[in-house]
Amino acid sequence: MNLVLLETADFIAPDRARLDGRRLQHIQQVHRAGAGDSLRIGLLDGQIGSGRICELNDDFAELQVEFHRDPPPGLPLALILALPRPKMLKRTIQHATALGVKKLYLINAYRVEKSYWQTPWLDGDKLREQCLLGLEQAVDTRMPQIELRKRFKPFVEDELPAIAAESRKLVAHPVTDTPCPVDITSPTTLAIGPEGGFIPYEVEKLQETGFDAVHLGPRILRVETALPVLLGRLFPGR
Structure with a gap:
């Protein structure tokens, strides 16, 4: 603390x-x-x-x-994150909060098991507890906003265009030729898939909304590892 x-x-x-x-x-x-x-x-x-x-x-x-x-400024980022498995969810929320994420959407995806949505760690008080731990670690005071979306297609088609409007749109995807950019200054919307990544259909739906697929290199990383690597690359020193 x-x-x-x-x-x-x-x-x-x-x-x-x-x-x-x-x-x-x-x-x-x-x-x-x-x-x-x-x-x-x-x-x-x-x-x-x-x-x-x-x-x-x-x-x-x-x-x-x-x-x-005043506390440190939050990242100019909306994070779209496929719901991690419960054991990883707690650490991921703490990491995201400590790194300055202020807007987080936990969404469904094909490779997200239905049972994940039943975890008690999605309860509002439990999520708040993990956010507090992240704030205490990072010497920050501003709570992030966390939204749950259990249906992928309606979220991407009906909500995401407004969420990502006037921002740079990126989806982390290992099967692409474009490396993740470094040290960007513009508002960004970043989508990260579940273990195993988004399936091709999901990547295509995101691309239809204006997202560019980017990779971190040949290694396949766990979500809890990929998240800080991506944010450290996109927003170094913030």
Whole structure:
């Protein structure tokens, strides 16, 4: 936890917050902080600052807080991601959030097993928990927007044109001659398929919407590996 995230409900006064549960445990066991110590804090969807511990006991930590800078800007990206298998979903959400993705669509695809959509990790509270972990890691405060779309064709035909309007449209696909571009500055919509990739029909539907297929080289990567590689290539240093 590189950032202690606060929410509105934590405040007991305009400049005082009281924390318990997981955050209290982290302050005690990882930061090994005590009264008088200062921690880096952030207000969820707000600014970043510092919090001085006024009181610390087994039940709560009380911090005097002040905020003085904005969080880092999000990536100029809409990420279209075929739903990963549940075991990978948690890590992928954390990675995407930590890397600055602010708009994420989890979609269906032919190679996405139907059982994946039944996982409890798609519950709103569970997704939010993984996003918080990603924000804490990256010292960011702005929550991403996550949308679920269980039908591929209606999404691509009816919604995606508006989502991707006035952006560069890319689909990661190993069977193409075009390498992934590097260090682009324009708004981008990036589609990443499931394990095994999008099937040809799905790639063709995306191409009909204006997407260009790009590859990362001869190696076939897992989604959780391909995602940071793609974003690091497209937006280095952001």
